[in-house]
Amino acid sequence: MPDSLGMENREVAMLVASRLYExxxxxxxxAAEVAGLTKRSFAELLGSYNVSIFNYPASDLSRDVANA
Incomplete structure (x- = not known):
């Protein structure tokens, strides 16, 4: 990682892990393991990366609502 980005390795790991989780x-x-965090800590940080902890595709949700 180039130093010019001004990012710590921890932050890069969190970015990668949150994107792969999303x-x-x-x-x-x-994803928590990739980020070097506990599941709880990772889940708490997801919001600050604009990632929902509820990783549920909209198409599945629409189908579930129709079936309900």
Missing amino acids: QGKLSLGQ
Whole structure:
């Protein structure tokens, strides 16, 4: 990571982990591990990265509402 970005490795790890979690490529636990945090700490920080802890696709939600 170039020093010119002015980012610490921890912040980069959190950015990568939160994005992979958001895309559904990592579970909450896996993403927390990538970020070097506990699940609870990772979940609490997701909001500051504009990522919802509820990683549920809108298409699934629409289908569930229709079935209800």
